[in-house]
Amino acid sequence: MPVKKKKMLLSAETMDIDFVRKVEALSGTSVRRCFQCGKCSAGCPMATFMEHPPNRVVRLLQLGQWQRILAGRSIWYCASCETCSTRCPNKVHLASIMDALRKLSWDAEGPSKESYVQLANKLFLQNIRTYGRQYEMRLAAVFNVKSGQFLKDLMLGPKLITKGKLKMFHKKNKNMTEIEQIFSRIEEMRRNGEAP
């Protein structure tokens, strides 16, 4: 995917370092340790799908240009395989940085180009809150309806059902109240500023 060449102006106005500090605090890792060897991008299975490969995500953070990252799809195309963190010679935990960026983008409901991955994440978490566990049939069906791809993977369905791989019915966990309390306590802690 060609990236439009935009002139990057570095000045006190364009470099938002406060945001970067937030990312560092959330991820527990420092972007300043990175010397741009590029090992993360070389090993990243998803780099070809991203407009900013992993090492450039860190470079943009070093320069305080976080808006460019959040506006693109790179963070949502990270598979969380942790190859980058495993191979970084400077112990930059890039997988955690990606988590932190996604959280900040998610909380701000930021303007990302990628909506399918966000939708899948949202449905996945909703399923936990409603049922306690994942029910793949439900997850896939609701995803198809909400994303407007009614026919996606339809051909796989009958085969999976005859093989007993998709359960048509499911029941809720017995401890749903406790699960709901975890979600609501976390929301309350956030409202009170006790948790990030």
Added chain:
Amino acid sequence: MTPKRILKYSYYPGCSLHASASEYDQSTRELFKVLNIGLTEVPDWICCGATPAHNVDELLSLSLCAKNLELAEKVDGDLAVACAACFSRLKFTQHTLEENDVKRKQVEKAINAPVKLDNRVKHLLEILARDLGLERLAAAVKKPLKGLKVACYYGCLLTRPPDVPNLDCVEAPTIMEDVLHAVGAETVAWSHRMECCGANFTLSRPGVVIQLSNAILESAKAAGADCFMVACPLCHGNLDIRQKEIEGVYNTSYGMPVFYITQLVGMACGLSSEKLGLGAMIVNPMPLLKEKHLI
């Protein structure tokens, strides 16, 4: 012979093992029965949150896993985990809560209970290779998997994150090969054993999975493997369920069955194909197994 110790574990199957990977669950229970290892399912376990939870909400991810660790304390023994993704999350949580007091306090508040971390989180591979031991495993073999050339596919999460004490080397693990050699199978050396298959993009961006999983299938085939062995329901779904689709897109033919660890080890221990749930595999393993005189 080493003196017999009684092994027993609490068991966290994870969501997939109750649905798309039910054969993994079934073969695990059958194999552990044959090996005389106790396995008690954690009562009312909940989803670990997997990738979507830690992707956008670390505290939620840690809290869900901590809740499961708390539930697991009700059952005797270390926690046996089958799914590589659940394993990675639960182990990461255990490690993080031991090391990080701030996060521990937040999690304790969220689950409204003290975090107990006495029982260790263990993957089935670790239990087979270390707790039971390769010698005792080899002694339980009734029908060695002679002539079967297996590509051991670790996927990404089995040995990661890197800073958490791991079940094996993060870059060049051999635990799957060790287990397979103990039951008489051959393994091949190949390039993509730890490359990502696309994991949960199977729901949101299946095109990604098709491209990445094709590279894995291609590499294993080129190395001369007959089949795969995996430890993760997502890897299994992508390589097995989507194999036909991948063959169509790339106009090629792989025809490689994808086994779970417990299916291959169980087969060597004399379990029938019904007990191992071989019928649930999408790529039919029967022609290969007949050719190798294993059934």
